Amino acid sequence: MISLPVVLATAALLFAVGVYGALSQTNAIMVIMGIELMLGAAMLNAVGFMRYAWPDAASGAFFVLVVMTLMAVEATVGFALVIAAFRNRRTAELDDLTELRG
Amino acid sequence: MSDLATALVFWPSAAIMLVTGLYVFRTRSMARAGLLLLASLGIEGLVFLSLASEFLGVLQLLMMSGEMVIMVFFMVMFMADPGGLMGMDMTHDKRRSAAVAAGVAAALGAVAVATDWPGTVVTGAAPDIEQIGFEVMGRSMLSFLFAGMTILFAMVGGILLAKHGGRLGIPAPAGEPRDEEGAP
Amino acid sequence: MVVRPLRPAVLVPDEQAWTMAGVDVQAAGFEAAATPAAASVLAGPERIPEELASAVGEAWELICEPRRVEVLGDPFAAGMPLLEALKERHGEHAGMDHDEHAGMGHDHAGMDHGDMMEITGEPSRDGLVMEAADVALGPLSPALPTGLVAELSLDGDVVASCRVRATLEARRDALAPRAWAAATGDLIAGERIVAVELERALSHAAWLRRSAQLLGWPLLADRAGQAVAALVAEAPESIAFDAARCALEVSRRLVESRAFRSRTAGRAVVDAAGARALGLTGPIARASGVPEDARSQDAAYAGLGFEPVTREAGDAAARAEVRAEEAVAAVDLAQEALGADLPAARRSTVEGPRGPIRHGTTPGAAEAVALAGGLVIGLEWSAALAALASFDLSPWSVSAR
Amino acid sequence: MSNWTPFAILALALGGAWAVACVEQAVAGVRVAPALVLRRAAEQLDQPLAVPAGRDAWLYHLAPPLLLVAAVVALATVPWAPGFRGVDLSTGAILFSAALAYVTPSVFMAGWGAGGPLAVLGGFRFIALMLGFAMPLAMVVTAVAAPAESLRPAAIVEVQHAVPMVIVQPFAAALFVPAAMAVALLAPFDLADATTELEGGAFSRYTGLHAGLIALARKILVLAVAGMTAALFLAGWQGPLLPPAIWMALKTGAVVAGMLWAGRRLPRFELERLLVVAWIVAIPAAIGVIVLAGLITLLFYR
Numbered sequence: 001m002i003s004l005p006v007v008l009a010t011a012a013l014l015f016a017v018g019v020y021g022a023l024s025q026t027n028a029i030m031v032i033m034g035i036e037l038m039l040g041a042a043m044l045n046a047v048g049f050m051r052y053a054w055p056d057a058a059s060g061a062f063f064v065l066v067v068m069t070l071m072a073v074e075a076t077v078g079f080a081l082v083i084a085a086f087r088n089r090r091t092a093e094l095d096d097l098t099e100l101r102g
Numbered sequence: 103m104s105d106l107a108t109a110l111v112f113w114p115s116a117a118i119m120l121v122t123g124l125y126v127f128r129t130r131s132m133a134r135a136g137l138l139l140l141a142s143l144g145i146e147g148l149v150f151l152s153l154a155s156e157f158l159g160v161l162q163l164l165m166m167s168g169e170m171v172i173m174v175f176f177m178v179m180f181m182a183d184p185g186g187l188m189g190m191d192m193t194h195d196k197r198r199s200a201a202v203a204a205g206v207a208a209a210l211g212a213v214a215v216a217t218d219w220p221g222t223v224v225t226g227a228a229p230d231i232e233q234i235g236f237e238v239m240g241r242s243m244l245s246f247l248f249a250g251m252t253i254l255f256a257m258v259g260g261i262l263l264a265k266h267g268g269r270l271g272i273p274a275p276a277g278e279p280r281d282e283e284g285a286p
Numbered sequence: 287m288v289v290r291p292l293r294p295a296v297l298v299p300d301e302q303a304w305t306m307a308g309v310d311v312q313a314a315g316f317e318a319a320a321t322p323a324a325a326s327v328l329a330g331p332e333r334i335p336e337e338l339a340s341a342v343g344e345a346w347e348l349i350c351e352p353r354r355v356e357v358l359g360d361p362f363a364a365g366m367p368l369l370e371a372l373k374e375r376h377g378e379h380a381g382m383d384h385d386e387h388a389g390m391g392h393d394h395a396g397m398d399h400g401d402m403m404e405i406t407g408e409p410s411r412d413g414l415v416m417e418a419a420d421v422a423l424g425p426l427s428p429a430l431p432t433g434l435v436a437e438l439s440l441d442g443d444v445v446a447s448c449r450v451r452a453t454l455e456a457r458r459d460a461l462a463p464r465a466w467a468a469a470t471g472d473l474i475a476g477e478r479i480v481a482v483e484l485e486r487a488l489s490h491a492a493w494l495r496r497s498a499q500l501l502g503w504p505l506l507a508d509r510a511g512q513a514v515a516a517l518v519a520e521a522p523e524s525i526a527f528d529a530a531r532c533a534l535e536v537s538r539r540l541v542e543s544r545a546f547r548s549r550t551a552g553r554a555v556v557d558a559a560g561a562r563a564l565g566l567t568g569p570i571a572r573a574s575g576v577p578e579d580a581r582s583q584d585a586a587y588a589g590l591g592f593e594p595v596t597r598e599a600g601d602a603a604a605r606a607e608v609r610a611e612e613a614v615a616a617v618d619l620a621q622e623a624l625g626a627d628l629p630a631a632r633r634s635t636v637e638g639p640r641g642p643i644r645h646g647t648t649p650g651a652a653e654a655v656a657l658a659g660g661l662v663i664g665l666e667w668s669a670a671l672a673a674l675a676s677f678d679l680s681p682w683s684v685s686a687r
Numbered sequence: 688m689s690n691w692t693p694f695a696i697l698a699l700a701l702g703g704a705w706a707v708a709c710v711e712q713a714v715a716g717v718r719v720a721p722a723l724v725l726r727r728a729a730e731q732l733d734q735p736l737a738v739p740a741g742r743d744a745w746l747y748h749l750a751p752p753l754l755l756v757a758a759v760v761a762l763a764t765v766p767w768a769p770g771f772r773g774v775d776l777s778t779g780a781i782l783f784s785a786a787l788a789y790v791t792p793s794v795f796m797a798g799w800g801a802g803g804p805l806a807v808l809g810g811f812r813f814i815a816l817m818l819g820f821a822m823p824l825a826m827v828v829t830a831v832a833a834p835a836e837s838l839r840p841a842a843i844v845e846v847q848h849a850v851p852m853v854i855v856q857p858f859a860a861a862l863f864v865p866a867a868m869a870v871a872l873l874a875p876f877d878l879a880d881a882t883t884e885l886e887g888g889a890f891s892r893y894t895g896l897h898a899g900l901i902a903l904a905r906k907i908l909v910l911a912v913a914g915m916t917a918a919l920f921l922a923g924w925q926g927p928l929l930p931p932a933i934w935m936a937l938k939t940g941a942v943v944a945g946m947l948w949a950g951r952r953l954p955r956f957e958l959e960r961l962l963v964v965a966w967i968v969a970i971p972a973a974i975g976v977i978v979l980a981g982l983i984t985l986l987f988y989r
Binding site: 290291292318320321323324326350351352419420421427428429440442443498499500501502503504505506508545546548549666667668669671 | 712715716717718720723730734735737804805807808811812874875877878880881882883884885886887888891892893894895898950951952953954955957958959960
């Protein structure tokens with residue numbers, strides 16, 4: 001049946017998909033999506049522990065809520081960077097955004 | 103939820119979650135990529151529900167739909183070919199990143215399976231919403247204050263960064279982007 | 287009053303042209319469908335101008351089975367029979383696969399973009415450069431009078447450029463048949479004034495109903511619809527004048543209400559100098575403060591106590607107010623003209639609903655069509671369509687004759 | 688939550704959608720013809736499916752089912768009577784917000800999948816509208832749950848036995864009803880599918896089964912939104928004399944009729960002004976409503 005290692009392995013796979021996404025995409029927004037998947041995997045870990053290791057401790061939910069906040073923060077700042085880059089360079093492709101000079 | 107019900111919900115949703123997650127980065131059309139991510143993280147909410155944390159599962163369903171719609175919105179705005187009609191390849195060195203991903207998967211999987219985690223405590227009574235409420239307002243109040251402040255700073259910072267004219271209010275001359283010599 | 291549930295149909299021409307031809311489409315049980323896909327009936331005229339034939343054919347192909355044709359009347363009174371146009375088109379294109387190029391609002395997925403990695407173009411209001419999407423509202427679009435074609439390019443949902451063309455050749459202006467007949471000398475004075483004034487009230491009421499539908503305001507659309515129902519009658523004597531005046535009065539108050547003004551004030555402004563320079567006529571000119579009206583030189587009208595209705599602002603709201611007020615005044619003039627006996631003077635120029643009609647052409651109509659496109663640039667999509675409708679453009683392209 | 692509940696919810700969804708269609712006819716001043724509603728639906732169902740030459744057939748075909756699932760899940764969380772409380776979850780109110788949150792992606796998928804610029808514009812307009820109205824909708828639901836000290840809709844109904852929530856927290860109701868009408872694509876907020884202006888907007892390309900599914904989903908959405916408004920603000924099934932189910936049906940019918948009447952009475956809102964109101968007025972007000980709800984709970988309900 002489903003036990004802790006199974007949930008953690010699924011989370012590992014989801015994390016790997018996120019890593020693949022973040023590394024293989026050229027567009028900034030797709031990289032942000034890769035990171036979102038990685039954070040999703042982290043949440044799955046926390047829920048796994050909450051369910052199978054310490055079911056009565058509600059602090060597990062704390063981790064999940066903080067990671068959810070982190071997802072929102074990461075997406076906000078990521079999009080702000082993309083808009084700023086787009087405003088100056090008219091493109092969001094990471095390969096073109098290599099120089100830092102104004 | 104009984105063990106059988108958990109298994110019935112967990113396995114299919116976990117499978118769909120991983121497949122849609124993978125297809126997010128293989129599809130050509132950007133709008134479809136965003137909605138595949140929405141499906142992937144939304145179904146992760148179902149996985150949470152199957153692991154008997156009802157509040158977190160429903161919250162995940164609510165949060166993800168709003169976030170991913172915004173992501174699709176930005177994607178269509180900022181990508182050269184959002185419809186995926188031109189068949190452009192928006193990736194680089196897929197081979198190596200796939201190798202790195204496989205390595206990460208193997209490493210984490212080994213850790214997940216090899217170490218002996220504390221005994222699986224079967225109670226079925228996951229903390230319901232009331233306990234989580236008291237937890238948030240009780241022991242972890244300080245951390246949640248910081249989490250709230252972080253979001254506020256992120257919002258203000260985000261708007262400042264994205265504002266027309268950037269942080270210092272120098273509007274980029276409309277029309278041509280700043281050329282390489284840095285002369286505006 | 288309770289009416290039968292209406293069935294969505296593709297109306298060729300639009301509801302306003304049917305009303306001017308004396309056919310109440312809602313009484314016939316139809317209402318304009320958003321797209322051919324949503325309709326199962328093609329409510330058409332007996333004879334249809336050649337320019338509309340291909341568009342009607344394409345719309346007919348988009349209507350799904352079970353579909354039928356309903357002939358309501360003959361507003362155009364010229365061109366080839368409708369059934370023949372459909373059969374001929376069906377036969378010629380039998381082999382064609384069912385692809386999506388409706389003449390009606392054929393909006394191909396025209397998200398064209400320049401350089402692959404860098405999106406070029408001039409920045410929009412907030413300084414971001416976006417791709418332009420071009421939309422062509424075809425001759426049968428529910429947002430425009432039938433026969434008017436508008437090519438717009440959108441930057442997001444703001445109109446970046448707009449060009450309007452009238453595509454129907456000027457035979458007989460189907461949107462003002464009685465004024466046209468009066469101008470070409472078929473009617474004598476007393477009868478002429480009654481016919482022309484009733485047609486003006488009817489045209490303005492039908493225009494108000496279409497503008498209300500465009501703004502999504504069923505309340506104003508119902509009131510204007512009641513005025514149209516009261517004014518559509520064969521013999522002038524059998525018209526319920528007070529019912530029409532009451533409905534038009536309510537419509538006028540709604541047009542001057544804050545809700546209507548907030549959607550039309552300050553949009554597509556035409557100032558007096560511009561109107562005079564372009565030679566604009568009719569309600570568009572009068573709304574910009576140019577008090578030019580063919581009826582003011584007519585002795586018969588002076589007897590009835592007529593003075594032109596003018597506004598200064600020259601924006602979409604002013605044009606709507608001029609038309610609403612003229613409609614109420616027209617009903618009073620028609621009622622008085624019925625009673626009084628008037629000198630039988632023959633007039634060469636008659637003031638139609640859209641301007642004076644002289645020797646079969648309306649001076650200023652072509653200029654209004656050319657002007658309208660330029661004035662909606664920079665407006666959001668719904669505001670642009672409302673401003674375009676405020677000109678009440680005639681789809682008859684005035685060929686030099 | 689007996690094992691009969693799913694069938695009861697499906698029956699309620701179909702019957703309710705048919706009733707909403709009849710109320711729509713009545714409010715529009717059209718002679719109510721219940722049989723005609725079914726005949727028109729049957730006619731629509733045997734139209735062939737139009738496949739667009741647009742961008743994304745996948746999204747195009749997935750939009751109607753997603754909209755229907757979102758509507759039915761939203762309907763399932765509404766408590767109709769003491770005996771039939773729908774899906775009686777302890778987090779029912781949040782599930783209601785979550786279900787409504789999935790209407791936005793389905794409208795965007797419909798617009799984007801159809802491909803025409805006007806359809807895509809309709810989809811984008813709805814996303815812009817929902818971003819502005821998502822916060823008030825979710826916050827007001829939690830503000831209403833504060834006095835009941837639980838997110839279970841049935842508990843929220845029971846806490847209103849003394850006085851309905853619309854009297855205790857009128858601002859919450861004033862924020863919730865417009866946002867709910869906007870989610871249900873009702874008249875003054877029908878920016879996504881304006882018939883004359885956007886030529887049908889996001890749903891313009893659908894025929895046959897797709898159009899039928901979308902029409903059914905929209906009517907179930909109206910029923911769910913009106914039912915939840917009645918439950919959260921008008922004390923749900925509680926009332927003197929009449930049996931509880933009758934009270935809930937009357938209140939829901941009144942809310943549906945009121946929303947449709949407002950749709951006929953008011954012109955369609957302009958997107959720019961609506962977004963300014965949503966971001967600058969509605970969201971700060973929603974935060975204020977939550978603070979107020981806390982105070983009211985401490986003063987009156989503890």
